[in-house]
Amino acid sequence: MDIKTxxxxxxxxxxxxxAILANISSTVKNGALLKMAEALVQETxxxxxxNAKDLAYAKDKGLPDAMxxxxxxxxxTIRGMADGLAEIAALPDPVxxxxxxxxxxxGLLVGKRRIPLGVIGIIYESRPNVTADAAALCLKSGNAxxxxxxxxxxxxxxxxxxxxxxxxxxxxxxxAAIQIISTTDREAISEMLKLEEYIDLIIPRGGEGLIRSVxxxxxxxxxxxxxxVCHVFVDESADIPMAVTIALNAKxxxxxxxxxxxxxxxxKNIAERFLPVVAERFLKAGVVMKGCDRTRTILPDxxxxxxxxxxEEYLDLILAIRxxxxxxDAIAHIEKYGSxxxxxxxxxxxxxxxxxxSEVNSSTVLVNASTRFSDGFxxxxxxEMGISTTKLHAFGPMGLEELTTTKFIIYGNGQIRT
Numbered sequence: 001m002d003i004k005t006x007x008x009x010x011x012x013x014x015x016x017x018x019a020i021l022a023n024i025s026s027t028v029k030n031g032a033l034l035k036m037a038e039a040l041v042q043e044t045x046x047x048x049x050x051n052a053k054d055l056a057y058a059k060d061k062g063l064p065d066a067m068x069x070x071x072x073x074x075x076x077t078i079r080g081m082a083d084g085l086a087e088i089a090a091l092p093d094p095v096x097x098x099x100x101x102x103x104x105x106x107g108l109l110v111g112k113r114r115i116p117l118g119v120i121g122i123i124y125e126s127r128p129n130v131t132a133d134a135a136a137l138c139l140k141s142g143n144a145x146x147x148x149x150x151x152x153x154x155x156x157x158x159x160x161x162x163x164x165x166x167x168x169x170x171x172x173x174x175x176a177a178i179q180i181i182s183t184t185d186r187e188a189i190s191e192m193l194k195l196e197e198y199i200d201l202i203i204p205r206g207g208e209g210l211i212r213s214v215x216x217x218x219x220x221x222x223x224x225x226x227x228x229v230c231h232v233f234v235d236e237s238a239d240i241p242m243a244v245t246i247a248l249n250a251k252x253x254x255x256x257x258x259x260x261x262x263x264x265x266x267x268k269n270i271a272e273r274f275l276p277v278v279a280e281r282f283l284k285a286g287v288v289m290k291g292c293d294r295t296r297t298i299l300p301d302x303x304x305x306x307x308x309x310x311x312e313e314y315l316d317l318i319l320a321i322r323x324x325x326x327x328x329d330a331i332a333h334i335e336k337y338g339s340x341x342x343x344x345x346x347x348x349x350x351x352x353x354x355x356x357x358s359e360v361n362s363s364t365v366l367v368n369a370s371t372r373f374s375d376g377f378x379x380x381x382x383x384e385m386g387i388s389t390t391k392l393h394a395f396g397p398m399g400l401e402e403l404t405t406t407k408f409i410i411y412g413n414g415q416i417r418t
Contacts, residue, residue: 008195018177020177021144021177030089031171032168033086033088033139034085034089040078040085041078041082050158055071064315067125070256071156091400093400094400095114095115095142098114108411110409112406117405120134120403124147125149126152127153130147131164137385139178148189201222203386204222225340230263230343233265235352238347240273240277244274247278247282250344254372264321267324271295299321334362343362363387381400384399
């Protein structure tokens with residue numbers, strides 16, 4: 001079977017499965033998710049064995065450390081995947097929720113019912129945990145899913161997907177509700193992106209290059225974020241020990257992810273007290289600092305930041321630092337250089353915190369907390385499908401509700417339009 005025929009058949013089967021899955025009870029879906037969680041833990045050794053093949057390939061190809069970090073599976077990360085599935089099972093099922101019922105003057109009762117989107121295609125790089133997270137979120141929200149991971153994670157992805165599919169064989173849920181494209185040939189992506197009659201939404205997860213490529217080729221709506229240029233602004237009223245701890249966590253706890261801080265903005269009135277303290281912690285953590293002229297006056301050993309650095313998503317232990325005159329300047333910097341992903345303010349000034357929340361146009365905005373909390377699991381979603389930096393139809397981390405839409409439902413008793 002050629003690639004076009006194979007991918008088209010997967011799309012066709014997914015559409016059939018989606019029609020059935022949309023009406024499967026929460027009890028059945030939750031039971032399947034809990035069995036999947038158990039199966040992942042039971043098959044830990046097998047998953048790690050398959051993951052080792054991918055790691056060997058990645059290292060042989062000289063892939064960046066940040067990508068290898070995202071690719072690596074351990075007993076702890078597999079347990080985390082299983083916990084994520086169990087948490088999704090425990091969440092309220094959005095499908096079937098009725099909202100906004102209201103009586104019209106003619107007696108009609110009008111409301112909305114939440115329904116699945118249908119078939120969701122996921123195109124992703126590096127992270128095998130996406131296989132489990134995406135499948136679980138789609139299953140719970142009543143959507144069939146077609147998974148297409150990168151060649152660097154093919155053994156891990158296939159192992160995880162086949163474990164999940166094995167559980168479906170023991171339920172009334174159609175096996176085609178979770179499918180994975182097993183070929184690493186790029187033609188499969190091209191063919192997948194043509195299946196507008198079968199796939200309702202494409203979600204790419206990976207680097208900016210992958211996402212822009214998917215957007216340019218797809219005939220299907222794409223929910224995306226190109227990159228995560230995340231900022232932390234240390235206001236003049238900030239508690240310095242708190243600001244140091246948050247900044248260090250935002251940058252160094254896991255630098256290769258999209259919600260890590262890439263630029264640190266510091267109010268001029270606190271810069272001379274704050275920067276030397278935080279710089280010492282950054283240096284111990286191995287962070288390379290690049291600063292504006294005012295930053296380098298305070299920290300002479302800091303590299304010079306260029307205009308390009310303010311746009312950069314390093315995904316590494318590299319940080320750009322700028323001293324600003326006011327909160328207005330901080331917000332203006334984020335507006336110009338940010339990517340609508342995640343921004344944080346460290347402040348003890350309530351009015352400034354509210355201004356930052358109101359005026360910063362990003363999908364997640366935090367007060368006195370690390371940007372690393374911009375994550376579906378951390379926000380109580382069980383897991384996330386990805387982070388959308390477009391506002392149609394979701395903005396920010398995508399959980400169950402973001403994988404559904406609504407339709408109007410109307411009750412009448414014989415009304416006709418005149």
